[in-house]
Each structure stands twice: as C-alpha cells, then as structure tokens.
Amino acid sequence: xxxxxxxxxxxxxxxxxxxxxxxxxxPITKKIPLMKEVRIxxxxxxPTGKSDLHLIAELCFASKEDFKKAMGTPEAAASGxxxxxxxxxxxxxHFAEEEVLxx
Amino acid sequence: xxxxxxxxxxxxxxxxxxxxxxxxxxPITKKIPLMKEVRIxxxxxxPTGKSDLHLIAELCFASKEDFKKAMGTPEAAASGxxxxxxxxxxxxxHFAEEEVLxx
Numbered sequence: 001x002x003x004x005x006x007x008x009x010x011x012x013x014x015x016x017x018x019x020x021x022x023x024x025x026x027p028i029t030k031k032i033p034l035m036k037e038v039r040i041x042x043x044x045x046x047p048t049g050k051s052d053l054h055l056i057a058e059l060c061f062a063s064k065e066d067f068k069k070a071m072g073t074p075e076a077a078a079s080g081x082x083x084x085x086x087x088x089x090x091x092x093x094h095f096a097e098e099e100v101l102x103x
Numbered sequence: 104x105x106x107x108x109x110x111x112x113x114x115x116x117x118x119x120x121x122x123x124x125x126x127x128x129x130p131i132t133k134k135i136p137l138m139k140e141v142r143i144x145x146x147x148x149x150p151t152g153k154s155d156l157h158l159i160a161e162l163c164f165a166s167k168e169d170f171k172k173a174m175g176t177p178e179a180a181a182s183g184x185x186x187x188x189x190x191x192x193x194x195x196x197h198f199a200e201e202e203v204l205x206x
Binding site for chain 2: 003005007026030037038039040041042043044045046047051052053056080092093094095096097098099100101102
C-alpha cells in the first residue's frame, strides 16, 4: 500500500478544527480518485499519558502508480489547498510505502 | 482498530538504525501478545520533495481492551526498553483509535 500520511498536532480550537475537518475537508478529500481507503487515527494519548498529536490521516493507494496519478489530479490539489486553509501551522505531510508484517 | 504508532525521524546513521530495527527491534516487538498486525510505513518523501521522517510503525489491536492488556505485558516492556536503547532521540510514540472511511 502507498500512502499519504498527514500528521496533525493538537489545534488551538479543537471544535473549529473538528467541524472543518468533518464538514469540509473530509468530503473534499474523499473525492481524490484511485484511493483504496482513508484511515483516520484519533490520537488519545501516549506512554507518558499525553501526546502532542491530535490526528493522523492515511490516504491509501494500491500502487505507487495509482498514488502518483492521484497526486496529480485537481481533486488532490483542492484537498491540499483546503488543508493549508485550516491546518497550515499544525500539519505535516509525508509519503510512505506500507509493509504489513505477519505475526 | 487500536494502535500504538511510533514515529521515527531520520536517524544520523541509517545503516545502523536499519540493522538494529530489523535484526533486534522487530523480533522483540513481534512477541507482544494480542497484536493483529504490524504495519511498517517507510517514508520516501513529502509534497515538497523531502520529509524529516524515516519510518512510521503501527502496532494494531482489535480492541482497546486488547491494546491495554498488551501494553501491560513484559513483552511490551521489553520492546519499549529496546526502543529507548537505539531511538530515544528520534522517536515519538502515540496511542490512537483508527476509523476507516469507505469511499
């Protein structure tokens, strides 16, 4: 699986963030073509109790080719533009290849 | 899915890191009970070309109960102890609940 991973730190205004994320950003992002699924990880803590993160979102693609194609679409550009409008100061975006280890 | 997510920045010595991660840390970590799977995300870039991250590892559990139980085991303690031995300065660890959005 090839992924775009967006890591969000805790926003100053959690309610405003959640509202924009759910009502605006998620619908825009779900329009990106070729995505297999979107995984939303809601951070609730860490080993010492607290975490400085709020959310980690994973946009998942079956192949690097699909990932690259998708990144070049107007839908991906729209999602990126919206992201910068509400989360510029708290988000970092990374591209990664996932390998699943069997137990 | 409930997850422990370990985010690693780029290590100074990539070869030494990879060697320890593969030969020592992964075998120790795979012994943690109740894990559904381990997802290793190898970061290869970001929207501006580079990323400051090297790896994002996800230890996945079916329920919060399993996650909590697993975290209390000697195997999890051994994995945490080993983590601190080779990645203390570059890793951050977070607990999260994953929700998968359908397209």
